[in-house]
Amino acid sequence: MSKEEFTYSFKKNLQQIQELEKYIMQLPGQQAIAALKAVTASIENLEVFKEEMQTTLEVMKDVQEKLLQQNETIIAECKIYHDLFEFAPNAYLFTDAKGIVIKINNAAAALLNVLPNLLIGKSLISFVSKKDRLLFLTKLKQSLNVNSVQEWEISICPLEGQAFDAILLVKPGRETSRGLDVLQICVHDITKYKQLAASQQIPALSAPMEKPNGLDGLRVLFVDDEADSRELIAAVLMQHGVVVTTVTTVTEALLEVERSRPDVILSDIRMPDEDGYALIKKIRALEAQKGWQIPAGAITAYLAEDRAKAIKAGFQSHLHKLAEPKELIAMVAQLAGRSEK
Template identity: 65%
Template sequence: MQSPIEQQKVAAALKTLDISIGNLELLREEMQASLEAMEIIEEQVLHQNEKLIKERQLYYNLFKFAPNAYLVITTQGIIKEINYTAAALLNMLPSLLIGKPLINFVSQLERPLFRTKLNQSLNVKSVQEWEVSICPRNSQAFDALLLVKPVRDAAKTQSLLQLCLHDITKYKQTVKQSQLAASQQSVSNVPVETLHRLDGLHILFVDDEADTRELIAAVLKQYRIMVTTVASVTEALSELERSRPDIIISDIRMPEKDGYALIQKVKALEIEKGWQIPTIAFTAYLGEDRAKVLGAGFNSHLHKLAEPMELIAMIAQLTGRG
């Protein structure tokens, strides 16, 4: 027979056991409720994932079949994604372009400048405008405008560039034809004394695009201006060793050495030889910084889409023949 003390201990143990069983039952109910809640959350997550997958597929299809040419490249120029329109411009299947360097389709002369732009792309947060000559596979080259935006990939581990590619060959031809037509029309209305004031001026025009050189030379010659055209900074410096022009007009964006390199050489020559040659920066880039151009040493700045009379007026003003 148990003593009173032993009976008290048994009773206390039974009470503790009842409390533990109650706690376990409460815990089981809480776990059951948590499992039910997790099942609901899991179902919601699965539903959300399905929705995201459908949306991703929708946007992927919009990208793939968009009427505009889009592609995504690394900062080394490797193609990561490309849609059918862009692939058609490069004259290859999209699957064959993934992993290939985009620079393979850039003209040989412009590749050094294209590499420089790739290296500098991460330092620019806004949308950039790049104008390059694209050489599709087994097809004719065309003038292209690239709208470039730096982004991060989905995992935020790699920097990428989103590109929108436009063939602007016909646009540039149309603009140049209209400029030439406008110039031919306007020159017929220019007083004879104005033509005489410009008569005999010698202009050195620097641009890597042959059709631009031909157009500007044709415009200037109508005003009895003597024009020497060259395709590079190196050729321009060689020409400056032979003669001193009354004015220099130079493109800014050129492969190898650009217009900024030329103006530095011109300023050095002016100090060395006591010259003072007015200079005009002539650019096709809408985003070209006018303050940067003038700060580099150019006397004036003009966009290539400006009317021919604007160029003539600028030449007359800079040479004192206005």
């Protein structure tokens, strides 16, 4: 009920009570007195109720304004990470277990010579050369059972374009909002490297591509209930050679920590059920039992989140989700004790 509807209803009820009061005045003696007392008490209770409702409406208005502000912050955050994914210089895409494209950025679409929106729902295998399709299908089936970044070398045939040799960095994941197993794929065109090696202008590469920094192979566990945040932060880290495992709950995170003991843990603070503070408390308790020391960083979408509170709770670092990607990489490198380059 809105404030206007409540005011109208209150006035209508008050008018009815006044009419009832006039009727009571016509009753004999003690009946009239008793009835008037009851009506008076009802009016007083109605006045108290009106004040309580007005207070509640004001509180609801404040809550609504705060929710709107938080929603604006979340929208701004999503836009930043969406733009980061869309306009990243490296080619990224997400497929399901059958190789159907779920998400793709501009760089990947440019490699395939097709507009991004036209690739959603299409099979990536249609862009794989015929000689490599059987290998590609086999690796697709195997990939979801391997919890690490895999490197596939295949030949890709863009639409109405020249085929090129590519390295695919493939990491399995889980899209919990859709209940899908997904593959996070980064595509690198290595044609020029192979051509230079063949012409003996440079030595043949022992590895298909040079990693861009000193984070290669670092194992990071990222905990966040928001699918977009998980995918985009994972994409940033994977671009720097990090092996990322994403989970959505504290329970899943604890199971993963015991199973694989990651090098670094990153966690969102605000999550339903159990939050990031509950997670770090349980992680530190587990470390005490196991004799481990796993550095952890807190990540938050809320501008007012208290950094001091996060550090006191047991995190070593704290970063806002709106921070630049280079700040995220710097934080992870610092937690891991590695150089960014």
